[in-house]
Amino acid sequence: MFAGDETAQTTQPKLKGRGAEIKALGPALHAVWQHFVMSHANPSDQDEQIDLGLQTSCLIDKIMHDNKHLYKLPPDTAQKFEVAVWTFLNVQNALGKHYPAQGLKLFIVTPKSHYLAHMGLTSGIINPYLGTCWTGEDFMQKMKGIAGISARGNNIYQVNVKTVGRYALGLEYTLRKDASG
Numbered sequence: 001m002f003a004g005d006e007t008a009q010t011t012q013p014k015l016k017g018r019g020a021e022i023k024a025l026g027p028a029l030h031a032v033w034q035h036f037v038m039s040h041a042n043p044s045d046q047d048e049q050i051d052l053g054l055q056t057s058c059l060i061d062k063i064m065h066d067n068k069h070l071y072k073l074p075p076d077t078a079q080k081f082e083v084a085v086w087t088f089l090n091v092q093n094a095l096g097k098h099y100p101a102q103g104l105k106l107f108i109v110t111p112k113s114h115y116l117a118h119m120g121l122t123s124g125i126i127n128p129y130l131g132t133c134w135t136g137e138d139f140m141q142k143m144k145g146i147a148g149i150s151a152r153g154n155n156i157y158q159v160n161v162k163t164v165g166r167y168a169l170g171l172e173y174t175l176r177k178d179a180s181g
Contacts, residue, residue, distance in 0.1 A: 012105040026061050030054040046098055053091040056084045068129040078124035085120030089113055143167065 017025075033054055037047050063081045067073055073081055095107035119128035143163070150162035 012108045023061065026054065026058045030058055046095060049091050049095055053088055053095070056088040056091070059084045060088060064127075064129045064132070067127060070127050071130075072125055072127050073123045075124060081123045081128065082120040085116055085123075089117055146170070 030051075033051055037043060038051050043051075060081065063073070063077060063084070067077060072078070089109075092107050092113060093109055096109050099106040115131075119131060122128075146166050147159060147163045150166060151159050154162055
């Protein structure tokens with residue numbers, strides 16, 4: 001869902017959804033942008049920048065998906081990933097400076113942008129896919145349930161210890177079960 005329409009003057013619009021639901025949305029957004037905006041006779045400089053941003057976003061996602069089984073990206077792929085990340089961040093920064101001057105809060109640089117920069121810089125050392133939460137995004141819901149059970153009858157200082165202890169026992173049980181077949 002796109003959120004922020006009624007408060008567009010005070011907050012930036014956001015695409016809300018679970019990572020697993022929206023991680024494949026990039027190519028569709030890029031195709032829609034190409035069809036409805038870039039097919040016109042004279043797209044603006046900002047339109048072309050948005051197109052480049054969508055294109056590099058799709059490339060970033062594709063590289064991560066195609067190499068998700070590796071601990072680190074191969075050197076040539078890591079360099080391609082880093083270039084795509086810096087291209088995307090430069091586009092985001094340029095658009096983030098343009099639209100506020102127009103009174104629109106679009107393409108705001110966020111802490112996630114900073115994290116993406118580090119993913120690009122370290123992709124030859126550790127696969128950026130390992131830093132995503134797409135595959136285990138329900139982890140927080142599971143931990144919330146464990147913390148809720150751990151909170152019963154305990155003070156706030158005991159909850160963390162109980163939660164981590166219960167999680168560790170559950171993880172040990174799961175790993176032993178998987179190892180035994």
